[in-house]
Amino acid sequence: MQVKPCTKCGRPSFYYRPYSGEYLCKGCFVTSIYDITLQTVRKYEMIKYGEKVAVGVSGGKDSVSLLYILAKFFKSNEIIAVTVDEGIKGYREEGIEIASKVASQLNVKHVIYSYKNLFNYTIDEIQEYKGKYSSCTICGIFRRRALDIAAKELGAQVLATAHNLDDILQSYFILLTNGDTERLKSFNPAVESSEAFGIRKVHPFFRIYEKELAMFAMLKGFDFQTVTCPYMQQGIRSEIRDFLNRLEERHAGIKYQLLDTFMSFYSKEFKVVGQYCKMCGWPSKNELCQVCKTIDYLNKNKYKLMSENNELDKHSD
Ligand SMILES: [Zn+2]
Ligand SMILES: [Zn+2]
Structure with missing residues (x-):
């Protein structure tokens, strides 16, 4: 079978992007990920000149990619990598090691905030005491706070995390199934309302498909952690992920349409x-x-x- 030429430069393509109808070579694909990210940051005024930016880096593909892109393109900003140590033996150590290595390669300061220090419990320890709650629920509550505290202590104006389009859509569907209309109206996936002392929480990857971020990280040859958390119990989230992927397979671009629909619920006047x-x-x-x-x-x-x-x-x- 003949390889189609890249829609942008005419070189042999390696990827067909169904939602845009483009054939892309490796170089043009990587550039397109930079472009979407930078356009998103600019359009939603996520990062302003000279601001200090704390970046949540778990060591997974998305957060390593985000740290790389921010360090590469935002030279006027001080970028600081923040890793949250949940206290999960045999799992978190690798992520911390990768995050430290990537940060030092990029010449970025790296700090670690642990649940044990902040909340007096590790995720390993709560297994006995968590009762009706899942580890993920408690971990999510602690993680948000740990990152907020880090950003505040570091004097950052911006807290960037690597949530991608798929993550954001799954969260929207969970809000829908829970009937959480209040949160549906107040949730802005671009820039979250800064409840914590005026820190702007931004998601520069919220318009990028998870699959394409994985391809980006592979093509760039990044080190990243691939094992998943031993306590992960995705529940309905993984079913929603499968459902959305099935829809996207037959209706290319439907994830973007859904995102735009959900975002239209957002009401600026709605204040928590x-x-x-x-x-x-x-x-x-x-x-x-x-x-x-x-x-x-x-x-x-x-x-x-x-x-x-x-x-x-x-x-x-
Ligand atoms: Zn090309
Ligand atoms: Zn409190």
């Missing part, structure tokens, strides 16, 4: 009522923030378990 958590002082929708509620729940379960064990010890004496 802001107050401060009475325990930790962090901006919160309720008296107690989610982080403090979670820690309180874990503490109670831990205490209960300890006293039950003491009872058992007494009986066995």
Whole structure:
């Protein structure tokens, strides 16, 4: 079979991009990922001249790619890589190692924030105390806060994370299935409302397909972590992912259409009522923030378990 020429430069193509109808050679494909990212950053005013940018880097393909692109194209900005250490033995060490290596290759400062230091629990430790909650739910609550704290302590104006188009769409569908219309209206995948002390939370990859980011990372020859978290329980998220991929296969570009539809729900006037958590002082929708509620729940379960064990010890004496 004859290889089609690249739509942009005429060299032999290696990839057909169904949603745009383009055939792309490797060079033009890589350039297109730069272009989409830079256009997204510019259009949504994600990063301004001279601002300090904290980047969440787990060591996976998306975050390594994001760090690379920001370090390459935003020379007027100080870029700092932030890795969150959840405390998962046999898993997180590799991600930290990769993140450190990539950051030093790119001449970027790298800092690590651990759940143990911030919240007094590792994800390994909560397994006994998490009760009805999944590890992913608790980990998500802790991760957001850990990154917020990092950005604030580093004096960053921007916190960039590598969520891609697929991640964002899955989150939208989860909000839909939960009936969370409030969040549907207040969720802006480009620039999240900066509840934490005026830090702008941005997603420069939110218009890029997960599959294309994987291809980009491979073509660039990046090191990245491929093993998934041992506690990962995706539940409905993985079913939504499969469903969206099936739709996209037969209706190229439908993910973009869905994204635009969801984004049209966003209402600028919609403001989350802001107050401060009475325990930790962090901006919160309720008296107690989610982080403090979670820690309180874990503490109670831990205490209960300890006293039950003491009872058992007494009986066995
Ligand atoms: Zn080309
Ligand atoms: Zn709190």
